[in-house]
Amino acid sequence: MYGKKVKLRVLFLFLVITTLVLSIYLILKSLEENVVYFLSPTEIRNLAEIKEEKIRIGGMVKNQSIIINSNEINFIITDLKNEINVSYSGSIPNLFSEGKGVVAEGYLRDRNFLSATKILAKHDENYMPPEVKEALGDK
Amino acid sequence: MLKLFEPNKIFKITSKAPKYVLFLFIIVLSIGLMEALFLSPEDYKQSHSVRIMYVHVPSAWLSLGIFSVIAFFSLGIFIFKNKNFSLIAKSLAPIGFIFSIIALVTGSIWGKPTWGTWWAWDARITSMLILALFYLMYLLSWKIFQNQDKAIKISSIIAILGFINIPIIKFSVDWWSTLHQSSSIKILSKTSIHSSMLIPLAIMTAAFTLFSILIFLMKYNTELIKIKNKGLDRL
Numbered sequence: 001m002y003g004k005k006v007k008l009r010v011l012f013l014f015l016v017i018t019t020l021v022l023s024i025y026l027i028l029k030s031l032e033e034n035v036v037y038f039l040s041p042t043e044i045r046n047l048a049e050i051k052e053e054k055i056r057i058g059g060m061v062k063n064q065s066i067i068i069n070s071n072e073i074n075f076i077i078t079d080l081k082n083e084i085n086v087s088y089s090g091s092i093p094n095l096f097s098e099g100k101g102v103v104a105e106g107y108l109r110d111r112n113f114l115s116a117t118k119i120l121a122k123h124d125e126n127y128m129p130p131e132v133k134e135a136l137g138d139k
Numbered sequence: 140m141l142k143l144f145e146p147n148k149i150f151k152i153t154s155k156a157p158k159y160v161l162f163l164f165i166i167v168l169s170i171g172l173m174e175a176l177f178l179s180p181e182d183y184k185q186s187h188s189v190r191i192m193y194v195h196v197p198s199a200w201l202s203l204g205i206f207s208v209i210a211f212f213s214l215g216i217f218i219f220k221n222k223n224f225s226l227i228a229k230s231l232a233p234i235g236f237i238f239s240i241i242a243l244v245t246g247s248i249w250g251k252p253t254w255g256t257w258w259a260w261d262a263r264i265t266s267m268l269i270l271a272l273f274y275l276m277y278l279l280s281w282k283i284f285q286n287q288d289k290a291i292k293i294s295s296i297i298a299i300l301g302f303i304n305i306p307i308i309k310f311s312v313d314w315w316s317t318l319h320q321s322s323s324i325k326i327l328s329k330t331s332i333h334s335s336m337l338i339p340l341a342i343m344t345a346a347f348t349l350f351s352i353l354i355f356l357m358k359y360n361t362e363l364i365k366i367k368n369k370g371l372d373r374l
Contacts, residue, residue: 006218006219009217010218013218013299016299017299020300020303021303024307032315035262035315036262036315036316037259037260037262037315037316037317037318038316038318039316040316058316091255092255093252093253093254094252095185095253095254095255100184103318118255119255120254120255120256120318121253121255122254122318122320123184123185123320125323125331126331126332127182127189127192127331127333127336128182128183128332128333128336129180129182129183129333129335129336130180130181130183131180132183132333133183133184
């Protein structure tokens with residue numbers, strides 16, 4: 001139906017795109033460490049060494065773990081397997097609360113303790129009106 | 140069949156259709172804005188800032204969708220050497236670019252009260268910025284190269300290269316840990332947006348799609364007028 005030229009061009013494009021996709025896959029795979037925005041407490045536990053660089057840890061704020069004294073706030077980030085203690089002084093986002101997602105940026109003192117320089121609240125993919133949330137909570 | 144292309148026939152449609160699309164767009168947009176701004180409830184956690192979603196999400200979807208269509212036509216340009224495809228691709232780009240910028244800006248405005256930051260270099264946001272840059276390169280390639288054949292070639296290369304970024308944007312939230320939340324609307328599992336918020340989102344998406352079609356038809360019409368002025372009956 002189509003000429004030989006058209007078939008050759010399809011083959012050529014197919015090869016070009018396959019090569020590109022594969023190379024980009026390899027590049028992203030090797031850069032994975034830098035592509036992820038944060039590490040989970042379990043990944044922190046399994047780190048080979050603790051670097052002095054800034055690091056981000058993400059997870060859930062453990063229930064009843066927030067302690068506020070004067071201008072310092074302490075809380076625990078958990079991924080339900082491992083936990084990291086965080087201490088921070090500065091402004092916190094409005095949506096920061098217990099049982100909700102959080103990303104803390106700062107310096108690791110050891111495998112259990114992060115002194116944070118920035119706190120971000122992580123929002124999840126659930127959207128619903130307050131009445132529905134209450135109804136769900138009652139169950 | 141693909142080689143034949145009569146501007147006169149298409150011109151009849153593209154010169155009349157915009158006013159009907161505009162009419163439909165205004166109606167759907169009014170209903171959508173009414174739903175999104177007043178009738179839909181506030182979110183249990185974000186309260187009223189959830190309303191930004193009704194602009195942010197359709198813009199992001201459309202900017203991805205339009206780029207995919209441009210890339211699809213660019214493949215067609217390479218394979219069939221069809222010049223009409225290049226006019227279609229060229230006319231789609233401006234509105235796609237605007238939507239990618241709207242998605243970035245509204246995301247930033249939403250990010251400040253929700254996350255506590257205007258910007259984060261996570262995979263979703265960075266890949267979305269790359270999409271906006273690809274749109275910009277695409278548009279500039281049409282402006283820079285005066286030689287039409289060269290412009291067609293370079294712009295299609297940019298579109299095909301940029302298309303690889305589209306699945307990266309879509310799946311970035313699943314492949315890597317990102318600050319951006321993962322998709323609420325999934326093909327395989329239940330959506331996690333309550334129906335009272337899903338309906339305004341759907342209406343706003345319809346409105347934005349109509350707007351894209353409107354701008355596309357107007358741009359396409361302009362391209363056809365340019366060809367007519369050159370005194371060509373076909374490309």
